[in-house]
Amino acid sequence: MTQSPVGGASGVSRRPIQIGDRAARVLASELARHGGPKTGLLVGAAAGSATLAAAIDALLPDDRLTVVAASSGSGFGAAAALREHVERQGRWVTDRTRVVESLTEAEPADVVILAEPLAGSADEARAALADLTKLVNAGGVLTVVVPATRLPSGAADEVERQAALYGVGSDLVLRNVPPVRVHRLRHTPAHHAAAHNLLPALRPSSVPLTRGMNIDSNGVAAAGIALGLAALAKAARPKSKLWMVPALAAAPVAAFFRDPQRDVPEDTSAVVAASDGKVLGVERMHDKRFGDMEFLRIAVFLSVLDVHVNRAPVAGKVVDYFVEDGGYAAAMKPEAEHNVAAYTLLETAHGPVAVVQRTGLIARRIVQRAPVGSLLAKGERFGLIRFGSRTDVYLPADKAAPTVAPGDRVVGGATVIATWL
Structure with a gap:
């Protein structure tokens, strides 16, 4: 045997x-x-x-x-x-x-x-x-x-x-x-169609606080560092109140990395927001990084008060990921087009879809957790950007119609920003 x-x-x-x-x-x-x-x-x-x-x-x-x-x-x-x-x-x-x-x-x-x-x-x-x-x-x-x-x-x-x-x-x-x-x-390799049969993956490092709210592991680490600095400051200068600065900062720093549960729309024609924030622009454009196709691009600005966990706007297979160098202009300004950005390209039943995580004036750390070859369910967490930033969603222009306009507020994984034609 x-x-x-x-x-x-x-x-x-x-x-x-x-x-x-x-x-x-x-x-x-x-x-x-x-x-x-x-x-x-x-x-x-x-x-x-x-x-x-x-x-x-x-x-x-x-x-x-x-x-x-x-x-x-x-x-x-x-x-x-x-x-x-x-x-x-x-x-x-x-x-x-x-x-x-x-x-x-x-x-x-x-x-x-x-x-x-x-x-x-x-x-x-x-x-x-x-x-x-x-x-x-x-x-x-x-x-x-x-x-x-x-x-x-x-x-x-x-x-x-x-x-x-x-x-x-x-x-x-x-x-x-x-x-x-x-x-x-x-x-x-798996076929991209298999992603439509998946639920968002479990994130064990996301620490639950309540039934509907978690803290991303990055937030736990950041809050731990703040509390550690407070302890060191207290030990070094017991009579000083300086230790209160990092101690009081621990809670808001952890809150920045909050990771709420979201109800993802079941409508197969729906494209959901990749992040929380305010819609900066909705436009048809070409991008040389993705060939000669025309894309519908929906850009969303995240303030420091928004949830910064990023989610897949559609179900698909990660077929490419790359980072382009650039500056760190304020994410709501046109100059942010040339900021450091991470590009995640998905293969879907409707053609190529890209999610771009752009840094900002304060946000200079992009986290992407979806390796090439992985399957993402619609609304699944795949990364985050630290402290104020922008996400762009690229959809084939001839196959999608926007449902949001500049100035609208969106909720990552829940708000429908476009529908497949």
């Missing part, structure tokens, strides 16, 4: 790593965001594990899930325990979940999840990933987890190498013991 490719000395970490609920949700996120029908393969699961529970929770009526027992178990006994656990979940789960004893019994799936953290040497990790990749359907995703450590690790280094070549997303889960990093790999 063929064992799991990550078993024992061939890849599983010798240090105990507990995959908690949050990490399990991240591991199963590709299953959860896929609208189905889909097939999933969970490798290295144990009865009652958080990862198995998250994978089962992601199932829809037309989905199918195959589960391979954890390598720490003993062949038939581990599979029997899994079957018993699945049967206790009820008829609905058992009808959609199949437990097998080894990978040789598994069929290729749209989403393959390795529930056991990879460790060991680079060669061992490479062999394990090669075996798992064979079980991923064309355009499918392989999700793996490694310890989030800066210490030398052959397995983690190999996964990072493959993520640089095939990665379509990576998340650091600090709220795990110990912290882990989850990588999503796509070794064969």
Whole structure:
């Protein structure tokens, strides 16, 4: 009987790593965001594990899930325990979940999840990933987890190498013991049409404050730095009130990185705003960066009071990303055309769509989190710009009609700024 490719000395970490609920949700996120029908393969699961529970929770009526027992178990006994656990979940789960004893019994799936953290040497990790990749359907995703450590690790280094070549997303889960990093790999290209069947991806580093409001991880870090400076100032000059300056700044700095939940319109003809802000311009134009096509460009200015998380205006596949050098003029002025800007080009059913993140007078840091090859759902978060800026959305001019005008206020991911003809 063929064992799991990550078993024992061939890849599983010798240090105990507990995959908690949050990490399990991240591991199963590709299953959860896929609208189905889909097939999933969970490798290295144990009865009652958080990862198995998250994978089962992601199932829809037309989905199918195959589960391979954890390598720490003993062949038939581990599979029997899994079957018993699945049967206790009820008829609905058992009808959609199949437990097998080894990978040789598994069929290729749209989403393959390795529930056991990879460790060991680079060669061992490479062999394990090669075996798992064979079980991923064309355009499918392989999700793996490694310890989030800066210490030398052959397995983690190999996964990072493959993520640089095939990665379509990576998340650091600090709220795990110990912290882990989850990588999503796509070794064969996906069609852009698949993005229409996806929900916006989970952002585990976005810290929830209330049911509808999160703080982006950049805000948590910035607020932590401000509080750290306050502590240092207090320790250095106990009698001075200087420490209050960074201490009082921590809350508004964190608020700048607020990340609210948004209800994305379900209308397939709707194009949504890429950011909050005020519409600066709606115009038809040519841009040499994208060839001879005529585009409808909708530019939105973000003040320091606006939400600065950027979202995909349409569902599509990221086919290019590049940054152009320039200045830092105020984002509401015409000179901002020549500011530093990041261009994300999407392939869609209606033709090429571009989202441009432009810096401003104060905003000089662009964050883009969607690698080339990744699929973005409409309204999905893909980056942010720090402290006042501008976003431009380019749509094929002959296929889209604007629904906003200069001066209008828009809400990222929710306001319809154009419709497909």
